[in-house]
Amino acid sequence: LPRYSRAWLPLDLLAGLAVGLTAVPQALAYAELAGLPLQYGLYSSFMGCFVYFFLGTAKDVTLGPTAIMSLLVSSYAFHEPVYAILLSFLSGCIQLAMGLLHLGFLLDFISCPVIKGFTSAASITISFNQIKNILGLQGIPRQFFLQVYETLRRIGETRAGDAVLGLACLAVLAALRAMKNRLPRAASAEPLAARISCWIVWISATARNALVVLFAGLVAYSFQVMGSQPLTLTGSIPQGLPAFRPPRFSMAAPNGTVPFQSMVEDMGVGLAVVPLMGLLETIAIAKAFASQNGYRIDPNQELLALGVANILGSFVSSYPITGSFGRTAVNAQSGVCTPAGGLVTGALVLLSLAYLTSFFYYIPRAALAAVIISAVVPMFDAGIFRTLWRVKRLDLVPLCVTFLLCFWEVQYGIVAGVLVSGILLLYSIARPPIKVLEGDVLLVQPGSSLHFPAMECLRDTVCSHALAASPPRSIILDCCHISSIDYTVVVGLAELLQELRKHGLSLAFCGLKDPVLQVLLSADLEGFQHFPSREEA
Secondary structure, three states: OOOOOOOOHHHHHHHHHHHHHHHHHHHHHHHHHHHOOOOEEEEEEEOHHHHHHHHHOOOOOOEEOOOHHHHHHHHHHHOOOHHHHHHHHHHHHHHHHHHOOOOOOHHHOOOOOHHHHHHHHHHHHHHHHHHHHHOOOOOOOOHHHHHHHHHOOOOOOOOHHHHHHHHHHHHHHHHHHHHHHOOOOOOOOOOOHHHHHEEEEHHHHHHHHHHHHHHHHHHHHHHHHHHHOOEEEOOOOOOOOOOOOOOOOOEEEOEEEEEEHHHHHOOOOOOHHHHHHHHHHHHHHHHHHHHHHHOOOOOHHHHHHHHHHHHHOOOOOOOOEEEEEEHHHHHHOOOOOOOHHHHHHHHHHHHHHHHHHHHHOOOOOOHHHHHHHHHHHHHHHOHHHHHHOOOOHHHHHHHHHHHHHOOOOHHHHHHHHHHHHHHHHHHHHHOOOOEEEEOOOEEEOOOOOOOOOHHHHHHHHHHHHHHHHHOOOEEEEEOOOOOOOOOHHHHHHHHHHHHHHHHHOOOOEOOHHHHHHHHHHOOOOOOEEEOEEEEEE
């Protein structure tokens, strides 16, 4: 703060307003997606802005509800606000602990194909989940395959008003997005009128969600005044700010009280999936925008910021939040200079809760569904299948496993994808490439580091080539690519030396790095001999 420049203030204010105009309609839409009353979307949209101002390390990132997180909340909170708020608190505790213990590296084990498979499947499931609101259908089940079946079976019950308005909103949102993407940057040398025109178009395209929701609300209000209402409306939203109180650790039920232990058991694997996906989204977005704008972030500090935001958010009835790619992009394109822009965004959300909730009554559900679909469609990456086919086809396996299983249940898709990626990683460690060069002696060169699962493969390769040669030949093991070994490898090398000696053959080592050489010398292997590589000599 002492180094804050006054020149940054107008840009931070403009960016905060632009993000706020996007955040408010999206918050209502994402609460609908999470299966919660709409006010909980607004409750979840301001605390992250304030916390990230103090703890965040990326100037562009904004925290709040997202489509992915709302989908996960709908799966693990069972449409119950008490579960959603408790899930936010527990997720925040896990994220905070990971930040304090510097465990952010665990996210590195979630590969890009798994992430792409999950986000692409989520894009389809979220979009289809909103088709019922576009068509004005009620009572559609949550499970994806049942959704598809019921929607197609009941398509004849479509409400014409909702369908026309929803499709119109989608068309306008798509047109404004395309307009923004193709809008040239106005040069300072251009006439003032041209620059003002570009600025008006840019503001309209950036605040397209707010404009579409406002237009749809005016249409619904007009119908209400005329005495007929062909649209399904959002309905009443409680006015005022949420009370600041700790989350409830039990829940009243018709047949008694659900204790904390039972609530945790009900959430199950969600207590791992939700915090990890939240961390993944936030850090991926922060890294992307930091590299694009030439500054560095601290991943562990990002974990702390997200953890504190979710913990404090649970005290104001927030469900789990994470970094939002769409709102972060708006922030960056608005020229934000510091995280202070988040203060403006948070204040705008609080003002909406305090004074504007009565106007939200007339927002059609079809318009909110259009906002969600418009936000998640770009998440589907059709090109990734073609790219992986061209680059490395084996990576299509975790991609397809994650993509297909996410249609069944999100958690199964993510867990299965991570397991398949792990198996492929372990296989590459257990079966490293080994090059064998023929000559008076055999030169055997492992192509990567040597870990205990690979010892049996190395032993089989050495023995099969050395003993199958006519006459049998001694071996030189080139260790130039080996940076470390473990005890199991040392034992395996001792057994290999002993086996070759039985056949009158020797095994010599070359190119040993100092850490590996020290381990082998301390093991005092019988018959151990080594010499420098040609480069060292």
